[in-house]
Amino acid sequence: RVACRHTNCALWRTILSDYFASAVAAMSGLKLSQQTLFAANNTPVLALPELSFLPKQCWAILGPNGAGKSTLLRHISGIDSEQGAANVCAEWHGQPLPSWNSRRWAQQRSVLPQHHSLMAALSVAAIVHMAAYPWGGSHPRLAQCLDDIVQAWDIAQLLERRWPTLSGGEQQRVMLARSALQLTLAEPNEPRLWLLDEPLAALDWPHQQTVFHACAQMAASGATVLASVHDMNAPFAFATHALVMGQGEVLWTGELSADGYMEALEAAFALRLTRLSHPEYAHGWLVPLKP
Numbered sequence: 348r349v350a351c352r353h354t355n356c357a358l359w360r361t362i363l364s365d366y367f368a369s370a371v372a373a374m375s376g377l378k379l380s381q382q383t384l385f386a387a388n389n390t391p392v393l394a395l396p397e398l399s400f401l402p403k404q405c406w407a408i409l410g411p412n413g414a415g416k417s418t419l420l421r422h423i424s425g426i427d428s429e430q431g432a433a434n435v436c437a438e439w440h441g442q443p444l445p446s447w448n449s450r451r452w453a454q455q456r457s458v459l460p461q462h463h464s465l466m467a468a469l470s471v472a473a474i475v476h477m478a479a480y481p482w483g484g485s486h487p488r489l490a491q492c493l494d495d496i497v498q499a500w501d502i503a504q505l506l507e508r509r510w511p512t513l514s515g516g517e518q519q520r521v522m523l524a525r526s527a528l529q530l531t532l533a534e535p536n537e538p539r540l541w542l543l544d545e546p547l548a549a550l551d552w553p554h555q556q557t558v559f560h561a562c563a564q565m566a567a568s569g570a571t572v573l574a575s576v577h578d579m580n581a582p583f584a585f586a587t588h589a590l591v592m593g594q595g596e597v598l599w600t601g602e603l604s605a606d607g608y609m610e611a612l613e614a615a616f617a618l619r620l621t622r623l624s625h626p627e628y629a630h631g632w633l634v635p636l637k638p
Contacts, residue, residue, distance in 0.1 A: 375401055375440055375441075376402055376404070377423065378397075378399050379397065379423070392418055393415035393419060394595060395419070396597055398597070401571060403587075405572040405588070406572065406574070406590055407576050407582035408574065408592065409589060410593050410615050411616055414615065416592060417461050423437065423573070425444055425446060440538045450481055453529075454482065454537070455538050456539075456541075457527070457529040458543075459542065461545050468510055469510050470506065470507060470509060471521050475493065475496070479529075495531075496524050496528045496531065499527070499557065500520050501554065505521065516549040516551060518549075523543075527565075530565060539570035540572075541562070541570055541571070543558075543573070544575050545577070546576075560585075562585045566587065579620075583603065583628070586603055587602060588601065589603055598611045598614055603630070618638070619635070621636055
């Protein structure tokens with residue numbers, strides 16, 4: 348009887364452990380309910396199925412121009428004024444998505460927009476320091492984190508430069524550094540979300556590698572990362588999952604290693620692809636074929 352009771356206790360511990368783990372997972376990360384997003388003139392632009400983006404996942408979002416990649420990222424960030432129902436249709440770790448100007452939300456979510464609307468002739472140092480605004484402009488780890496970010500994004504030589512004097516690629520690196528610093532200042536045990544709209548734009552190849560490494564590292568630390576890209580091979584360098592969009596809807600979601608990624612890209616871009624093998628990379632290389 349004693350052995351039986353011990354066996355039953357172990358079984359119940361396993362069952363309860365699995366139950367609570369499932370319950371925590373169900374509340375973790377970012378969850379979007381099925382919904383349709385509209386343009387300012389009330390025209391539907393994107394139909395979304397139920398979506399779930401979990402901690403430690405790094406998502407690449409792909410699709411042709413106008414497919415809705417930026418619309419989706421703005422909606423998730425909470426700064427899309429055209430989508431008034433964002434708070435109702437999305438949850439962040441089991442709670443309604445906060446309003447875009449919530450300080451608590453800004454301490455957990457960092458956004459790299461596709462277009463940088465900054466007009467003031469601020470110094471690069473001042474721009475990067477904006478990452479601390481959610482904490483009132485100061486943070487006990489700011490100095491150390493700032494040094495690390497400056498080195499990682501190769502902007503030490505730019506710190507005294509003024510924004511209008513920078514090239515497009517330099518401006519992109521500065522904004523990437525600011526965005527990365529904001530999330531780095533967050534507490535490691537707090538939920539974190541990094542949203543990047545075309546982070547590879549205007550960057551040369553070495554600095555694209557910095558983006559790949561930063562996204563993968565941020566996800567590995569427990570954050571949820573979503574980045575839109577145009578290069579269909581880029582996700583293999585940094586992402587764990589992909590979401591393919593086309594014709595105003597989500598065509599495919601899943602792990603990059605799952606079947607269907609290439610076929611979804613063919614449907615989204617209306618082209619034929621072939622996969623070239625590579626001795627070091629099992630995923631190979633996707634190449635468009637002539638029509």
